[in-house]
Amino acid sequence: MKKILAVLTIAGFLFALPSCKGKSDADLKTAVENALHSNPDLSGVSVEVKDATATLSGEVKDATTQSAAESTAKGVDGVKGVDNLTTVALPEPVAPVVVTADDSLQAAVADAVKDHPGVTVSVSEGVVTLNGDIAKDDLKILMQKVQATKPKRVDSKGLNVK
Amino acid sequence: MALQEKYQALVDAATNAGVSNLAVREQDGVLYIDGDAPSGAVKDQLWDVYNQIDPNYASGDLILNVNAKVEVGSQVKVITQDSNLNIRKGPGTDQPIVGKAAKDEVITLVSKANDLWWSVRTKDGEEGYAYSQYLEPLA
Numbered sequence: 001m002k003k004i005l006a007v008l009t010i011a012g013f014l015f016a017l018p019s020c021k022g023k024s025d026a027d028l029k030t031a032v033e034n035a036l037h038s039n040p041d042l043s044g045v046s047v048e049v050k051d052a053t054a055t056l057s058g059e060v061k062d063a064t065t066q067s068a069a070e071s072t073a074k075g076v077d078g079v080k081g082v083d084n085l086t087t088v089a090l091p092e093p094v095a096p097v098v099v100t101a102d103d104s105l106q107a108a109v110a111d112a113v114k115d116h117p118g119v120t121v122s123v124s125e126g127v128v129t130l131n132g133d134i135a136k137d138d139l140k141i142l143m144q145k146v147q148a149t150k151p152k153r154v155d156s157k158g159l160n161v162k
Numbered sequence: 163m164a165l166q167e168k169y170q171a172l173v174d175a176a177t178n179a180g181v182s183n184l185a186v187r188e189q190d191g192v193l194y195i196d197g198d199a200p201s202g203a204v205k206d207q208l209w210d211v212y213n214q215i216d217p218n219y220a221s222g223d224l225i226l227n228v229n230a231k232v233e234v235g236s237q238v239k240v241i242t243q244d245s246n247l248n249i250r251k252g253p254g255t256d257q258p259i260v261g262k263a264a265k266d267e268v269i270t271l272v273s274k275a276n277d278l279w280w281s282v283r284t285k286d287g288e289e290g291y292a293y294s295q296y297l298e299p300l301a
Binding site: 095107110138150157 | 183185186187189190191192194196205206209213218219220222223225226227229243245254255256277278293294295
């Protein structure tokens with residue numbers, strides 16, 4: 001009887017062992033990955049788990065997303081710690097301002113004002129100066145055409161809008 | 163950054179209207195806004211917002227260059243105010259006129275010589291260069 005009891009105890013102990021230890025690192029890795037990748041912003045985050053500590057790496061778009069990755073991983077049952085090694089992507093470079101060189105600008109604005117006989121135009125160091133008379137209804141299309149030539153600035157103070 | 167604040171409503175309108183490749187930067191007292199509008203109507207709407215902020219576009223502190231995105235090979239509509247659109251032998255008003263397209267006529271964009279002059283073809287087969295600011299994509 002004693003022997004049977006001992007066997008049962010050992011068997012019971014062995015049976016209970018895995019649940020004492022909690023989920024394996026591999027299981028945790030899968031669980032953390034599933035939790036992260038349900039958010040499209042976190043799809044680029046990689047996960048490694050060792051001794052129930054998750055290490056996150058990869059690039060995210062901003063600091064908010066970075067902390068979201070960490071809190072998501074921490075929220076996974078069985079994860080004891082999170083080492084957040086993710087990096088924030090640099091903002092996309094803003095295209096520099098392009099100003100048309102005077103020679104080309106001269107030709108371009110001459111084309112732009114051609115249909116507005118009351119308007120004269122001059123160009124100096126990228127600044128387009130408009131003078132003369134323009135009907136209010138024509139002003140928008142004139143300015144659209146002139147600004148599309150990519151000048152540095154448009155000086156229309158001398159333009160008399162009627 | 164003061165200019166960004168002045169024209170914030172314009173930038174917001176551009177964002178809300180789905181303008182792509184939107185670039186806003188300030189340099190030497192001028193704000194430059196570039197981007198691709200989804201339609202000619204959006205471009206026009208932005209110019210109306212611009213005029214509300216800066217009546218008659220008189221301050222000279224903004225260069226708004228947001229144009230309707232047009233794919234090469236697609237149909238475009240002539241949006242002159244009332245006159246015909248000249249089609250020229252080369253890209254420039256100094257070039258001889260080789261054809262004309264009426265207001266509201268739909269023609270084909272063959273290629274873009276540059277931002278301002280596009281090579282086009284009419285239904286009658288006339289080919290040449292037209293001023294891009296008088297063309298917009300079909301809605």
